[in-house]
Amino acid sequence: MKCQGGGSFPDEVVIQILSRLPIKSLFRARTVCKLWHRLLSEDYFVHLYNEESVRNSMVVVEVSESLDSVPTFICVDRSRGVSEFSLDFLNDRVKVRASCNGLLCCSSIPDKGVHYVCNPVTREFRLIPRRERSMNRFHPDGEPTLVGLACDLHARTFSVVLAGYHRTFGHRPDGTFICFVYDSGSNKWRRIVSFQDDHFTHMSRNQVVFVNGALHWLTGSSSYVLVLDLRYDVWRKMSLPEQVSCGAGTRAYLLELDGGLSIIQISEGWMIIWALKDYEMENWQVVDKISLRCIRGLVPGIFPISQTSEYLFLATHKQVLVYQRKSRVWKEMYSVKNGSMLPLWFSAHAFRSTIFSCK
Template sequence: MSSQRDGIFPDEVILQILARLPIESLFRSKTVCKLWYRLSSDKYFIQLYNEVAAKNPMLLVEVSESSGLNYSLICVDSWRGVSEFSLDFLKDRVKVRASCNGLLCCSSIPDKGVYYVCNPMTREFKLLPRSRERPVTRFYPDGEATLVGLACDLSTQKFNVVLAGYHRTFGHRPDGTFICLVFDSESNKWRKFVSFQDDQFTHMNRNQVVFVNRALHWLTASCSCILVLDLDRDIWRKMSLPDEVNYGSGNRVYLLESDGCLSVIQISDIWMKIWVLKNYEKEEWHLVDRVSLRCIKGLVPGIFPISQTCGYVLLATHKQVLVYHHKSRVWKVMYSVKNSSTLPLWFSAHSFRSTIFSCH
């Protein structure tokens, strides 16, 4: 990088400024001059932009109308506030099924089995080819995958979509056979492998899938363990939770990411405890914060942590989105539903970040 050019800022300063712009503003800035276009198109800058974005936890929420027929999408940004955006560029009525590193996996509502991967900030999308498995057997129940996962590797700009569920032949009950379909963006193909799983998943356990260390992680409904899918080897395995986690007796447990690490949050009537997996291979959990919930006591029964970094935690309730600042220990309301939404906000909230990630 050059240090100075005819009295203007050094290239590195310009890069740092551009890396903090919303993507829409960044794209507009490319038309300012050839230098800005070249700098913002460089691989180094794309890596820098995504690193800065990782420090800014965001929330994507599908807010339903009172009729339940329509919904709008909002993005709650701990830096820039609340903004609305649309997935109308997909030209389909969809539901967000998974979110990872700025990409969304959406399923078509009217057309079962149709999936898209899109970057809502750049309005790029990819329609995934249909799997050939569906005419033979079907996911149980309702033809929908029990688990939907999205794994996006920022370093390689490649992604995987995972559909997993209990299969049954027509006229028979499910026998515990767990079918997993994995879409690979590099080959543009699905692959399949079969295993046996006796774990159950609630809706919210399925919604909170975490991609770290080239694996997808789900919390089981009993909160007895974490189910891990190793995408490099196509192997399911189980990971233990922190020994101190106490599920039951009014405690609720959630699985999140924190600065590239796996994290567990336990919420009781008066405390929120946060663990981070500091050593992935040895499964060494560290308690990093213990937060009193007395100042938001009325909201605690319906509160749900969605996204976090070492600096913030974003949480959703039935009608509000809150942010908690670790350093100042201050709570702040970021968003409140103005109309009578039919579903609680946490029901359709996803962790999100604004990244430069191509779907193609």
């Protein structure tokens, strides 16, 4: 296929083909000609590529064999299998705290309070400026309770949210929930104060969903969804379906499903997938009910990580599984060969490959 002639833009058929390539293949294709090289800076192509990418949900997992070992990051793709990727371009030892639309928010392990936002496929990153005051007023251990990343593909902006309970030195937490929001457009932090009394498990902290201009966390008791509306800087609560209740072997998790909110309810024998069909009216509907008979022995330690209308990724202590919703087939995508310090679900995040500059 030649790229000649007086046209200023490749043929639409070529654009459609290129927009479906894996990101590494797309970068190699840029060397074919000047027009193809220019594609990655064209708004139309970037929008088209990202729209295709958001339909392919993946999983990013950090694997550590020991506390002193350098962590290995892997990406699990349903169609392309498992691949390793590195965050060494950050020149720091980091852990992934949040993921959204192809960007990762990472915190420095040796230097608390240092955060990066990066795109691991383009190897671009931004060092988030430190706030004027130290993070050690968060409780506990100087770390924010909640870390959220909101990446708007259309506006090409992102926000980083650090939230937690404020404490006066020498005293117990006073219940004041303080939130700091970094805006990439202004390159500044803003502060939001609320009065919350919410608790979160490790998994509910990790599973933050950005939809409708807001970040959403499921509370540890699974009694409601805590919402931070970034348009108005307001915290509020969203109710769950009455049928969703935890306890006695039942658990619930918050995920994204085709651009909306979804609740995954897991019991001993079944996994029920709820979708929020009407955001304003908070109308939840059951969209799938999955038997767990084939993986009965894994049920107590299985955690859903990401999903689409076609498949669902789940992680156990040592495995990453995919469930094909149409064929109802389970498949092991990855398994830890050696011992691992932490279970895979502990550091697993939903991910997708997009062209998004975070500089």
